[in-house]
Amino acid sequence: xxxxxxxxxxxxxxxxxxxxxxxxxxxxxxxxxxxxxxxxxxxxxxxxxxxxxxxxxxxxxxxxxxxxxxxxxxxxxxxxxxxxxxxxxxxxxxxxxxxxxxxxxxxxxxxxxxxxxxxxxxxxxxxxxxxxxxxxxxxxxxxxxxxxxxxxxxxxxxxxxxxxxxxxxxxxxxxxxxxxxxxxxxxxxxxxxxxxxxxxxxxxxxxxxxxxxxxxxxxxxxxxxxxxxxxxxxxxxxxxxxxxxxxxxxxxxxxxxxxxxxxxxxxxxxxxxxxxxxxxxxxxxxxxxxxxxxxxxxxxxx
Amino acid sequence: xxxxxxxxxxxxxxxxxxxxxxxxxxxxxxxxxxxxxxxxxxxxxxxxxxxxxxxxxxxxxxxxxxxxxxxxxxxxxxxxxxxxxxxxxxxxxxxxxxxxxxxxxxxxxxxxxxxxxxxxxxxxxxxxxxxxxxxxxxxxxxxxxxxxxxxxxxxxxxxxxxxxxxxxxxxxxxxxxxxxxxxxxxxxxxxxxxxxxxxxxxxxxxxxxxxxxxxxxxxxxxxxxxxxxxxxxxxxxxxxxxxxxxxxxxxxxxxxxxxxxxxxxxxxxxxxxxxxxxxxxxxxxxxxxxxxxxxxxxxxxxxxxxxxxxxxxxxxxxxxxxxxxxxxxxxxxxxxxxxxxxxxxxxxxxxxxxxxxxxxxxxxxxxxxxxxxxxxxxxxxxxxxxxxxxxxxxxxxxxxxxxxxxxxxxxxxxxxxxxxxxxxxxxxxxxxxxxxxxxxxxxxxxxxxxxxxxxxxxxxxx
Numbered sequence: 001x002x003x004x005x006x007x008x009x010x011x012x013x014x015x016x017x018x019x020x021x022x023x024x025x026x027x028x029x030x031x032x033x034x035x036x037x038x039x040x041x042x043x044x045x046x047x048x049x050x051x052x053x054x055x056x057x058x059x060x061x062x063x064x065x066x067x068x069x070x071x072x073x074x075x076x077x078x079x080x081x082x083x084x085x086x087x088x089x090x091x092x093x094x095x096x097x098x099x100x101x102x103x104x105x106x107x108x109x110x111x112x113x114x115x116x117x118x119x120x121x122x123x124x125x126x127x128x129x130x131x132x133x134x135x136x137x138x139x140x141x142x143x144x145x146x147x148x149x150x151x152x153x154x155x156x157x158x159x160x161x162x163x164x165x166x167x168x169x170x171x172x173x174x175x176x177x178x179x180x181x182x183x184x185x186x187x188x189x190x191x192x193x194x195x196x197x198x199x200x201x202x203x204x205x206x207x208x209x210x211x212x213x214x215x216x217x218x219x220x221x222x223x224x225x226x227x228x229x230x231x232x233x234x235x236x237x238x239x240x241x242x243x244x245x246x247x248x249x250x251x252x253x254x255x256x257x258x259x260x261x262x263x264x265x266x267x268x269x270x271x272x273x274x275x276x277x278x279x280x281x282x283x284x285x286x287x288x289x290x291x292x293x294x295x296x297x298x299x300x301x302x
Numbered sequence: 303x304x305x306x307x308x309x310x311x312x313x314x315x316x317x318x319x320x321x322x323x324x325x326x327x328x329x330x331x332x333x334x335x336x337x338x339x340x341x342x343x344x345x346x347x348x349x350x351x352x353x354x355x356x357x358x359x360x361x362x363x364x365x366x367x368x369x370x371x372x373x374x375x376x377x378x379x380x381x382x383x384x385x386x387x388x389x390x391x392x393x394x395x396x397x398x399x400x401x402x403x404x405x406x407x408x409x410x411x412x413x414x415x416x417x418x419x420x421x422x423x424x425x426x427x428x429x430x431x432x433x434x435x436x437x438x439x440x441x442x443x444x445x446x447x448x449x450x451x452x453x454x455x456x457x458x459x460x461x462x463x464x465x466x467x468x469x470x471x472x473x474x475x476x477x478x479x480x481x482x483x484x485x486x487x488x489x490x491x492x493x494x495x496x497x498x499x500x501x502x503x504x505x506x507x508x509x510x511x512x513x514x515x516x517x518x519x520x521x522x523x524x525x526x527x528x529x530x531x532x533x534x535x536x537x538x539x540x541x542x543x544x545x546x547x548x549x550x551x552x553x554x555x556x557x558x559x560x561x562x563x564x565x566x567x568x569x570x571x572x573x574x575x576x577x578x579x580x581x582x583x584x585x586x587x588x589x590x591x592x593x594x595x596x597x598x599x600x601x602x603x604x605x606x607x608x609x610x611x612x613x614x615x616x617x618x619x620x621x622x623x624x625x626x627x628x629x630x631x632x633x634x635x636x637x638x639x640x641x642x643x644x645x646x647x648x649x650x651x652x653x654x655x656x657x658x659x660x661x662x663x664x665x666x667x668x669x670x671x672x673x674x675x676x677x678x679x680x681x682x683x684x685x686x687x688x689x690x691x692x693x694x695x696x697x698x699x700x701x702x703x704x705x706x707x708x709x710x711x712x713x714x715x716x717x718x719x720x721x722x723x724x725x726x727x728x729x730x731x732x733x734x735x736x737x738x739x740x741x742x743x744x745x746x747x748x749x750x751x752x753x754x755x756x757x758x759x760x761x762x763x764x
Contacts (some may be wrong), residue, residue, distance in 0.1 A: 032597070053437070054412065054413070055412075055415075055416060055418040055433070055434050055435075134633045135584035135585070136584075138584065139582065139583055139584030139585075140582040140583055140584070141583075141592075142584065157578060157582035158582075159579075159580075159581055159582055159584045160578040160581040160582035161578075171385065213522060221586075245726065245727040246728065246738070247581060247727065247736070247754075248577075248578065248581050249736055249740055251736065252728075253728075257727075261725070261727065261728040264409040264412070264413055265408075265721050265722075265725050265728060266721060266728070267412065267416070267726075268721050270437060
């Protein structure tokens with residue numbers, strides 16, 4: 001005689017626990033996200049409608065910060081400078097990173113050494129050493145003007161000229177093209193060789209192959225780099241902070257630096273939050289535009 | 303659907319990247335709200351209130367204190383030696399220091415203060431007391447610890463300056479003011495043997511430098527804030543009234559235009575380089591500039607406590623000379639001295655008695671002999687005596703300080719140094735003097751912006 005198999009009766013709670021085991025593993029991340037990301041993010045929106053000051057608290061609620069942002073000569077000028085900065089650096093950086101990645105994709109000697117060397121600027125970030133280097137390059141008697149002088153060209157006052165100073169800051173960002181380059185390099189390696197073989201047999205030139213095979217095949221990575229570079233460009237802080245401190249005459253003051261100045265120098269946290277939100281909305285809008293446009297130019301092989 | 307998810311991820315990504323901007327706001331909210339209804343109260347009284355209870359320094363239990371200061375390398379070394387000596391005296395008390403250069407220091411400290419996370423003992427700039435603790439809530443009233451700190455070593459005037467909201471929030475470390483320093487080696491190359499003692503001497507020096515040494519040589523180099531201070535010296539001397547009194551700027555737009563034209567005349571006559579010229583040279587501060595090191599900039603208008611920093615930066619410092627204060631008008635000498643910095647105990651300090659003992663040690667006791675004149679000439683009588691006995695007072699600093707204090711005759715409003723005005727990147731003084739030098743503003747526009755900025759700060763703190 002065989003006894004009936006023993007079945008364990010699961011309580012509803014235990015069953016719920018079993019079904020949601022994954023949730024328990026996610027709890028640390030969820031808590032971290034809620035406390036350190038979601039709450040500050042939401043509270044910054046609330047504060048953006050106040051005149052919160054570190055030491056004086058809140059005395060006024062309303063949209064005055066946003067009105068100030070879009071009516072003050074200073075903030076409008078900073079917003080325009082930031083847009084200009086993004087529109088100069090993002091395309092330049094992408095083109096430069098792709099160009100270097102394309103070269104490094106060839107079978108040349110010491111290619112790994114070159115890859116490392118080109119990546120180094122990206123990990124240097126914004127530091128005192130970079131500030132010293134950049135100033136040594138671009139001060140009136142610096143390396144750049146000395147070289148230009150060698151060819152009989154009188155270089156401008158890079159750091160004091162309101163137009164050229166922004167260019168100096170842009171150049172720093174473009175110089176740090178390593179991360180974009182690595183992604184491009186990986187994408188280039190992923191382009192099937194048989195496409196090039198077929199094109200070669202058909203008589204396509206290298207240039208034609210580049211624009212008709214390489215570029216279309218790596219558009220997903222171009223798209224990814226574009227979106228991330230736009231977000232980063234709008235948040236650029238290190239360059240102007242360490243090299244020009246936003247000068248001369250606010251010519252290199254970008255939104256992030258202005259947010260910092262409002263928040264930590266004049267303690268106007270409400271205004272700083274409002275500016276951060278304007279920046280966020282601008283980046284989000286550009287991201288939406290980029291995503292909307294991708295159906296026209298991004299090629300997904302799958 | 304796939305695209306919607308992608309879009310969502312991208313939005314979350316940008317949100318995450320930007321979320322940091324809100325963090326500080328949230329952490330500061332509680333403390334800021336508490337301060338919102340308070341008003342700044344000017345120093346009124348420093349009558350030595352007896353402590354409400356007797357204090358005894360704990361010499362047995364392990365105690366940990368923190369201290370913060372800004373400065374240069376020599377100051378850092380002096381503080382560290384003094385802290386070692388303090389630890390020898392009180393082996394149970396361990397003091398952990400935080401220190402750094404001035405650049406960016408105020409932002410870090412003000413944020414820490416807002417979050418009640420400041421060091422137990424804090425070297426503070428004078429205006430911080432008014433700007434960050436107008437109700438006295440950020441720093442303890444040191445009179446409560448007068449049985450630990452010998453407050454009688456400071457003059458009433460010095461203590462008055464640090465008494466805000468009827469609370470002695472710091473003891474002054476030193477008094478300071480601005481004075482000219484000259485590199486006489488360059489002056490001699492230009493054929494000038496005597497230090498400039500008048501406006502006419504400055505103009506003559508400018509011409510001599512340009513003619514004999516070239517366009518790159520200037521008798522004096524001053525930044526944006528220096529220009530504001532020099533203009534104040536000029537105006538106060540010419541018009542015989544303080545820049546700000548009774549929370550109001552005492553100068554009309556016409557008078558400020560006169561002051562701005564005075565600065566412009568220094569530029570026009572090659573006495574000082576224009577701001578674009580200085581910015582193009584790409585230096586952080588004048589003492590770190592090649593122009594100063596090589597003697598192309600042959601003069602500065604600086605705090606008396608900065609003498610050694612500028613002297614030691616010179617490639618050949620044999621000609622470094624403390625100049626004379628220049629009287630620009632006939633109504634008054636003009637100019638001001640101020641508390642250069644103070645030492646405070648933050649309200650969040652868990653061991654205020656021992657923190658008070660540390661302050662007393664550093665500025666009245668054995669520590670003062672080690673600190674010497676690293677933070678300027680000690681304002682404490684006992685501290686100065688100890689420093690002099692240890693031969694730790696630098697003669698150059700003493701000479702400059704003596705000349706400044708003997709000359710200046712105008713009071714200084716604490717909000718003169720408000721970060722909103724003084725900040726070298728975003729402050730009103732920078733906007734006015736850079737804009738004026740760049741030609742973005744004429745004198746009338748610059749004067750209007752300056753007066754608006756000053757009155758804005760004064761009314762916000764009224």
